[in-house]
Amino acid sequence: MTSAATGGLLLVHAHPDDESITTGGTIAHYRRRGVPVTVVTCTLGEEGEVIGDEWALLAAEHADQLGGYRIVELTRALAALDAGPPHFLGGAGRWRDSGMAGTPAARKPRVFVRSGVEAVQALTDVVLRVRPQVVVGYDTKGGYGHPDHIRAHEITTAAVQAAADQGWDTPKFYWTVTDADMLRLHTAALARRTVEGLPGALPPGWRLPAEGELASVPSHAVTTTVDVSDVLTAKRAALRAHATQITVAPSGREFALSNNVAQPVLPEEHFILVRGSRGPVGPDGREHDLFAGLD
Numbered sequence: 001m002t003s004a005a006t007g008g009l010l011l012v013h014a015h016p017d018d019e020s021i022t023t024g025g026t027i028a029h030y031r032r033r034g035v036p037v038t039v040v041t042c043t044l045g046e047e048g049e050v051i052g053d054e055w056a057l058l059a060a061e062h063a064d065q066l067g068g069y070r071i072v073e074l075t076r077a078l079a080a081l082d083a084g085p086p087h088f089l090g091g092a093g094r095w096r097d098s099g100m101a102g103t104p105a106a107r108k109p110r111v112f113v114r115s116g117v118e119a120v121q122a123l124t125d126v127v128l129r130v131r132p133q134v135v136v137g138y139d140t141k142g143g144y145g146h147p148d149h150i151r152a153h154e155i156t157t158a159a160v161q162a163a164a165d166q167g168w169d170t171p172k173f174y175w176t177v178t179d180a181d182m183l184r185l186h187t188a189a190l191a192r193r194t195v196e197g198l199p200g201a202l203p204p205g206w207r208l209p210a211e212g213e214l215a216s217v218p219s220h221a222v223t224t225t226v227d228v229s230d231v232l233t234a235k236r237a238a239l240r241a242h243a244t245q246i247t248v249a250p251s252g253r254e255f256a257l258s259n260n261v262a263q264p265v266l267p268e269e270h271f272i273l274v275r276g277s278r279g280p281v282g283p284d285g286r287e288h289d290l291f292a293g294l295d
């Protein structure tokens with residue numbers, strides 16, 4: 001049983017598309033069970049690289065309109081996941097995508113990496129208003145190390161603590177991660193299909209990820225697995241909604257960003273519990289419900 005007694009599930013993401021890439025299955029899984037889900041997005045993703053020609057001139061170095069367009073993409077993605085309208089931290093446009101580490105984007109006004117205590121307060125206010133039973137954020141590296149993901153990690157950690165001090169102690173706080181063993185298995189299967197010319201081979205122009213190229217954590221570090229195999233259609237629809245950023249393979253088994261590196265659409269999503277008590281676990285020693293033990 002999944003508890004939906006109060007504010008349900010609150011997820012904090014850096015850019016439009018992160019919610020679908022890392023937690024799209026989990027969002028759809030809990031919405032299907034009637035759990036309230038709030039997705040907070042910290043920036044508009046203005047510095048994203050655009051796939052294809054149709055919207056290419058919206059990019060930061062041309063019209064600088066990509067952020068506005070990505071609100072549309074996020075709205076469609078959340079609709080596919082049945083997760084309601086977008087919620088941007090501080091209101092849409094308050095903080096700007098800081099770009100990849102070492103790029104000039106980080107010196108532009110309003111960048112999220114320099115959001116300071118105001119961002120912590122804004123997110124603390126959200127936590128106090130929503131009163132979630134479960135909060136999901138990023139690990140200390142922000143998954144793959146994007147400065148905005150690291151900043152999202154920092155403010156989520158700080159806001160969960162600040163909210164606890166001000167009257168809402170979130171019962172369970174998780175990091176979204178990927179299990180390295182699952183990633184390796186999937187990549188090996190894709191390589192095999194490609195070599196043997198089987199259905200579901202690597203699309204033309206794409207390449208396999210190198211060992212360690214995609215963010216993952218050692219399998220033993222994962223505390224919780226959510227089976228999302230029954231909501232993969234919704235997750236794929238959400239990924240496709242972010243068409244300026246993501247291409248989904250014809251097989252639906254992988255997607256790629258503008259770098260054309262194949263990333264799996266896994267049938268499970270992984271988490272590490274970092275605050276609160278672990279609930280009942282399965283034979284594999286992992287929880288299989290983010291709300292486990294809260295009923």
Ligand SMILES: [Zn+2]
Pocket residue numbers: 014015018146149
């Ligand atoms: Zn991101």
